[in-house]
Structures are given as C-alpha cells and as structure tokens.
Amino acid sequence: MSSADLAQSIGRELPFLRRYARALTGTQSAGDNYAAATLEAILSDRSTAEGASDIRVGLFKTFHAIWQSSGQPVEQGEGSAREARAQAYLKSLTPNSREALLLRTIEEFRYDQIAEIMQVSREEAEELVQIALNEMSQTLRGRVMVIEDETIIAMDLKGIVQAMGHEVTGVARTHTAAVELGRDVRPDMILADIQLADGSSGIDAVNELLGELGDLPVIFITAFPERLLTGDRPEPAFLISKPYSEEQVRSAVSQGMFFASTEGLDV
Template identity: 60%
Template sequence: MNQPENASDLSAIVTAELPFLRRYARALTGAQDSGDRYAMATLEAIVADRELIQNASTPKVALFQTFHRIWSSAGGAIEQGSDLDDLLESRAQWRLRHLTQNSREVLLLRSVENFGFDAIAQIIELPQSEIEELYHRAMSDMGDVVSGQVLIIEDEGIIAMDLRSIVTEMGHSVTGVARTRDEAIAKGTAQAPDLILADIQLADKSSGIDAVNALLEELGDRPVIFITAFPERLLTGDRPEPAFLITKPYSEDQVRAAVSQAMFFATTEQMDVAI
C-alpha cells in the first residue's frame, strides 16, 4: 500500500475517514459516547505507533483494523459508564450472548461501510471464507433477535414504499408513514414506535431532524436511523449526533443491517425478544 510520508499525510487520511469510523463505532456500540471513545482510542493508537497502518492494503482498512484490535481486546462489549442506561445495556449484553461472534461486525462492515469481503478479512483478521459465512449467518442472526414497530418519515412515495416493504419483510410492523414534520409528530405520538426511520429533508421543506428531536422529547429515548446523501455532515463532533445512518442511494442490505442493529439496542417494553 502507499504509505503516508509524514504526519500531514497521516492527518489527512484520518480526517477523511474518521466520520465513517465514528459512524461504524456508534452503530456497533449503540451510542455516541461509547462509539466515540473507541474511535478516539483508535486514533491515539495510530498516533503512538504509525507502523499500525503499514501492513494493510489501504489506510482505511488499517484504521478499521486498528479499531478492531482495540474492540476485540476490550471483549467487544458495551462499556460500563457509557451514556446507555442500565436497561439498554443489560438488554444489549443479553442479545450479544445469543449472536455468533463477529457477526454484527461483519454485517456492518459489509452492508453499511461497503467493504469487500477481502478487506473485512484483513480488518477482523480472519480467513475470507469465514468472513463470508459470518455475513450470511449475521443476516439471519440479527433478524431473529428482535422485532418491533417502526415509524417511517419519508416524503418520497416510492422510497417510503420500499422502506415499508423491507421493514415488514424483516418481521417488523410499520406504525405509519409521514411526509412532513407535523405529520411525523402526530403519528409518532399517536402510536409510539420502537424505531424511527427518517429522511433529513421532508416534503414541505421541514426537517426530519427537527421531527425526530420533537418525538424523542415527547416519547423518550429510542433508536433512530437517518437517511442522507451526506453522512459526514451529521458526524461533525457536535451534539447531538445520530448513532445510525444510511447513505443515499442505499441498498436493501444497508437498510436491513441498520434496522437490525438499531432494533438490537431498542429499549421499549413492547418489543418482542426472540429466545
């Protein structure tokens, strides 16, 4: 691979790829604070030892590989003292014990971050054949863990229909589809969802982010997936930031992976948990 020649080159690489590492870390841990702690530990490791990036095929693979070494050394567990409450953490830990090891990681790296199986094999440091098997197993593992109710906030009819189809095929139910901020708030408060799937720009030029914030204030914390063509604009280091993002144009696998991962960390009492 082409190595960065100096500290400026390394800084440029990290700056370009950091939003995506943070997105991945948040999806893996389920929260901004815990995900960012792992991302920060990754950066500190690379700054301390630049040789960490010398053996991978690309700097991006090296960045994610370093993250995974830290994640694995910590046991791949949600950190104590994170911003997740006790109920959320205990449920996440219970579900982790019922999943194949490394399956969530492979699922997210492949479906959300768009790495090839060969790159994932380098990142997780397992044979490619095992990575491919883990991916296919993850698609069923995650789908079997939980099912719940989803509110879709999307102003484009075809996309809304597509999202509804994907979500229902996964075994979830859709509480409603909203095209505007006001409609989203009305439908979300009328029937509280376990998960909100929201576009950023809505039909009347209102904001999907504003709609979600209003719903979370009314309903309390629950997982949200935002859909955007520019995910890096929502991963700036400011607060609040979404833990789950789908990049437009999306694939069905991306939606399935994000929905499964978000449902994995859902907290509502009504959710059906498969045993």
C-alpha cells in the first residue's frame, strides 16, 4: 500500500478512533492525545498498522499498544476530584474489560477483531465484554436527562436508561424545554440528540445547561458522528451513532456515569 493510500485509509477511521479514545479517557483532550500518539507511532513504523488483518484493526491495535504501555486510563488534572474518583472506580474494574466492551458495543468490532486488537484469545475477548457489562451495571446509579424530539426514540432511550436502574428526570423536545428541565432537576448526565423539533440545536441546549449546571457527562446521538469528531473545536467525549442498539446506549451510559461526579450518585 502506498503512503497516500495508507493515509487515506487511516483518515477515514480516525474520527472513530477519537470517539473510542475519548470514551476510554472521559475527555476530548486526553482522548485526542492518545489518538495523536497512535498516528505518530504509525508514521514511525507503518508496519504496526499494515501488519494487521485490515487497516482499521491495525489502527486500533497500535492505539492499544500505546494505551497499555502508558498505564494511565484518564487524564490527570491538578486538584481534580472528579478525575481522582474516576481513577478509583476504574481501578476496581477487571483490567481490559472496558476496552473490550467499547470495542464491541460502540465501535462494533467482531470478537475475533477485538482479540487481534487487544492481543488476547477470542474466548477471552468475549469473557471481558461480559465481565464489563456485569461490573459496570452494578456500580453507579444516577439521574439522566433525555433531549430528543422523536417520541418513539425518546421513549426507547428512557426505557433503556430506566432498565439500567437510573432515574430519568424527564424528556425535552426543544432547546427551551431542555434548559427549563435542567433547571428544575439537576441531572448527573445528559443524553441528547443533535437536531431538535423546533429546528434548535441539542448542542446549544447542552452548552447552555453546562454553563449553568457545571461539568456533566453528555452523550450525543447523531447519524453523522464523524462531523463532530474533527478535533478542531470542543467536542463530546461520548457519542453514539444512529441507528443505535440498546447495547450501545447501555455501554455509553455506563461509561459516562464512571466519569460523573459521585455527589448525589448511589455507589
């Protein structure tokens, strides 16, 4: 493969590597730093990507080699109580289980591909995913606000979140309704669509809420995730593609709760 072809192939997959890295670390900056380190490694030795079964697997495999060698699951900020709590939660999990879960549910890799990326057996990859689902579903409970203008989708999301044991504070269909709902009952997490019923933006609604409520994990749902994963501006750490599966929502919500403040959460 020529250098130009390799660059083009990696470029197509890079937004999704960023999504994965951000979900692992809980922040845009930390996730993007890992993604950048991955690209640097491939530039230094392109065989790290080309030696895999396909370029996408090779890209994520290179990332994992760096991730495992760093030993730092989240970005360390001076005096950040939230990050310290996240570290404590993550250390209680079975090693590599979150990684396997995200690769399976969010990035939709097959188990044989996960095994290749993480350098484990297929059986171990399957076991790690199941362990993660069990461990993460039993840890945190919180309040989730849903911003979604399509009634069927809103009810589906509400049902999934409630089945996980979380409280849904309400469903908002517009920017104005979202802000009012957030002011009435402060959520621990926001699950938001990008385009709302009145033509307003879910991103704008979330930004206004974060300005008033402070830092909260937000999961955006969009049919075009690559448009929000360019690295050029503040972007979401958690992102689900439409159409989504119940497994994807459950995984993203679990990841987000791990990086939420524990104040008000049942641990």
